[in-house]
Amino acid sequence: MKKPVTEPEQEDPDQQIDWQDAVQWNEQGLVPAIARDARSGAVLMLAWMNRAALEETVRSGYAVYWSRSRGRLWRKGETSGHRQRVREIRLDCDGDTLLLSVEQEGGVACHTGRRHCFYRRLEVDGERPVWRVVEAVIVDPAELYGGGRDPQAADRKPEKRGAEKGDD
Amino acid sequence: MKKPVTEPEQEDPDQQIDWQDAVQWNEQGLVPAIARDARSGAVLMLAWMNRAALEETVRSGYAVYWSRSRGRLWRKGETSGHRQRVREIRLDCDGDTLLLSVEQEGGVACHTGRRHCFYRRLEVDGERPVWRVVEAVIVDPAELYGGGRDPQAADRKPEKRGAEKGDD
Numbered sequence A, B: 001m002k003k004p005v006t007e008p009e010q011e012d013p014d015q016q017i018d019w020q021d022a023v024q025w026n027e028q029g030l031v032p033a034i035a036r037d038a039r040s041g042a043v044l045m046l047a048w049m050n051r052a053a054l055e056e057t058v059r060s061g062y063a064v065y066w067s068r069s070r071g072r073l074w075r076k077g078e079t080s081g082h083r084q085r086v087r088e089i090r091l092d093c094d095g096d097t098l099l100l101s102v103e104q105e106g107g108v109a110c111h112t113g114r115r116h117c118f119y120r121r122l123e124v125d126g127e128r129p130v131w132r133v134v135e136a137v138i139v140d141p142a143e144l145y146g147g148g149r150d151p152q153a154a155d156r157k158p159e160k161r162g163a164e165k166g167d168d
Helices: A051-060 A151-155 B051-060 B151-155
Strands: A031-037 A043-049 A064-067 A072-075 A084-091 A098-104 A120-123 A130-133 B031-037 B043-049 B064-067 B072-075 B084-091 B098-104 B120-123 B130-133
Touching (some): A043 A051, A051 A072, B043 B064, B051 B064, B051 B084
Antiparallel strands (some): A031 A043, A064 A072, A120 A130, B031 B043, B084 B098, B120 B130
């Protein structure tokens, strides 16, 4: 264990400016937000936030994202009921990425019915790399969305699906 | 433990198309790549990749990103020597985010000399939320960059710094 050069708990110079202005919003007014499981640390998904989404997330204590495909606020779990209780929000060195620690209600973060969205692993053993599905579906997507959604949707290409990741 | 609806190991329909075409590159030809520690699972940083960066990452076994600020490939650790040995690459459900599991050489992923880039935590106890620095600097940035870099750089705002996160 290396001796720290600085103490961990310090005033951040960014405290002088508004907390929302410390975030480096991109040209669309968005910032990527990584959600990880508050207990296991597992990376669940990546979505996007605008100012209103971050503001409501902090106020409500539940993750609210900006759905780029639908052009509106997306209260994660609004259809499936699988909300994300936010335990911590972090900002990176450049201020252009957020990291949320969440309690994922229902244990399923992905709209495909898997625990998380990163279920394809690159395998490079063969002649050319291939993506292989390595995580099981633990809840039928039809069940997640009350039968009102095509359960095959998760197996189709995103551009045909017209839905965004964890889109519920 | 819920009974899986599907078995985890399956053919991915995307195997039919080229592995790089399964990635949904954005309008700039980029995709966000989250790097996590292969052992602890800690989220280290988020950077961006284009096709060439991903191709070289897979070929070399070390993380190569696309530096948006410099407009060129960024071989992580090219200055500091703190490379990232890539153990696994995952793709999310929509194909628009990569997740890398890496062994971070030197144990310092952030150009500020911290283990990871997410060292500011939002505290909402007071009247208004504030970002607080909660991770120690374990390597002096001046040491990381061989004295050729302003050691104060890490304490300045990104727009004044002109450098990207983990920019080494």
